[in-house]
Amino acid sequence: MTAKNLKKMKILLVGEYNSSHKTLKDGLVALGHEVTVVGLGDGFKKRMVDVNFEDKYTSGLPLFLKKVWFRLFKTDLTSLSIKKQFFRNKSIFENNDIVQLINENSFQCLPPIERDLLRYIFDHNPNVFLLSCGTDHLSVTYAMEKKFRYSILTPYFEQKGNLKLYQPILKYITPPYKALHQFIYSNIKGIIASDLDYHIPLLGDPKYLGLAPNPIDLSEIAYIPMDISDKIHIFHGINRANYYKKGNDLFEAALAIIQKKYPEKVKITTVVSVPYNEYIKAYDKAHILLDQVYAYDQGFNALEGMAKGKVVFTGAEQEWLDYHGLEADTVAINALPDPESIAEKLVWLIENPEKITEISKNAREFVTKYHDHKVSAKNYLDKWQSAI
Incomplete structure (x- = not known):
């Protein structure tokens, strides 16, 4: 069945990265589908989403308290806050025809809580897909093995800046995030890449559905x-x-x-x-x-x-x-x-x-x-x- 012959579907797009989901939503709505985008607005860029999960711990005293709390109790206040917001809005994450995750850390929570939220989504939606957009376990592993001539990790190999700068990338190859990747992979129907930087590492993967270029509303x-x-x-x-x-x-x-x-x-x-x-x-x-x-x-x-x-x-x-x-x-x-x-x-x-x-x-x-x-x-x- 081709796209133009599909029945009207209820679609949930989880997470945002440079308006890719918001713009995809506009295209899907133009084709007659019901679409909701949930996310954190992609940080300082303040991208538009339909349901915005607020991170209250990004600066000032809240950020300081978050760091102290994590040192004392090994608990991430942002993850707890996102989890609370998720279950306050849990009906959004139920009974969708299609759910697509922006990447393997769509809610930007630590793996145990991210896994809890994703398990709820997998349990209440029949067709969940993963978009390889931004960094994830497979693309970072590919880059770490230096299979690209150069990659987002080239400056890391050249020791530019401090290690902290690369933690948002390198976290995907740590054991907790590898386990999260395996959990997601075992529950999704397929993976789509947003451009060649993610397409190349996925070639030959049995769940890879192919490249869908980034959508632009001209x-x-x-x-x-x-x-x-x-x-x-x-x-x-x-x-x-x-x-x-x-x-x-x-x-x-x-x-x-x-x-x-x-x-x-x-x-x-x-x-x-x-x-x-x-x-x-x-x-x-x-x-x-x-x-x-x-x-x-x-x-x-x-x-x-x-x-x-x-x-x-x-x-x-x-x-x-x-x-x-x-x-x-x-x-x-x-x-x-x-x-x-x-x-x-x-x-x-x-x-x-x-x-x-x-x-x-x-x-x-x-x-x-x-x-x-x-x-x-x-x-x-x-x-x-x-x-x-």
């Missing part, structure tokens, strides 16, 4: 035609917590080269850890967007920039080119983990501004073809149905 993102009558504007957005993991240090080194070489030709704007609604407006006038280095494919931020017609430096590796049948540097710029290489690509664009206009148009066309949220929603529906 009706909410206007294409901005390029105007290169003045300086070329380069925009660099930094998430301080992911500074090394996204390769922001490499971008800053490349920008220093460009600023010195073209002081009269470029304008460089840098913003740090701003909420999503501010971030997406902040680069409207930019020509070039520096997104991330350690990736083979584009994440949500890159795709939104491409939809606006920005020339985005991001993951655009050979595997991605081959998957879509593209030529290098025609839709997005592959940002290699080397400041000199990034600077060379920037020089090429500055010296050939007609390429900026050309790539801008191609980028919008690419997102329209592969990432439109209604097309993506049909893709998910077909994958879910194939495993039911």
Whole structure:
């Protein structure tokens, strides 16, 4: 049965990561389904969800109390709070036709409590799926084994920053999270990957249902035609917590080269850890967007920039080119983990501004073809149905 012939379904999307579930919901609703998104709004980015679970222990005195409480009693106050909110809203987690988890730690609780919440979901819903989006046990294991040429763990291997920065990634290969992975894996109907960085580690897995590209609602993102009558504007957005993991240090080194070489030709704007609604407006006038280095494919931020017609430096590796049948540097710029290489690509664009206009148009066309949220929603529906 194809997606367009499916009966109206009640669908629950658990967790949020860069509006992927919210945008998928919009596509599913447009196709006639009833959808609820539950989550914590993806941290400081303040993404929109239908039912928001509040984390009261992120700063100030509550955070201090949380740390003290954990040291004394080995109990996480955030996990206890989320569990209380979950069971206060437990009817949401019952009798859905489809449930999809954003990743293996959708509620951001410690494994024992996460397991309790997931067990309730598995017991009260017949068809639960896992989205490999962000980090999880399989993708982190793959990266730790250095099977990628480079990955989100490359700066860890290079000892950039302190170990604490990488704990949100490395936790997935610790025994408690491995056990959580096995519990989830044994109860789900299938796994879907959101891009090639998660698709590649899953190839050959018996529960892998395939790649469903990140959904983008193009009706909410206007294409901005390029105007290169003045300086070329380069925009660099930094998430301080992911500074090394996204390769922001490499971008800053490349920008220093460009600023010195073209002081009269470029304008460089840098913003740090701003909420999503501010971030997406902040680069409207930019020509070039520096997104991330350690990736083979584009994440949500890159795709939104491409939809606006920005020339985005991001993951655009050979595997991605081959998957879509593209030529290098025609839709997005592959940002290699080397400041000199990034600077060379920037020089090429500055010296050939007609390429900026050309790539801008191609980028919008690419997102329209592969990432439109209604097309993506049909893709998910077909994958879910194939495993039911």
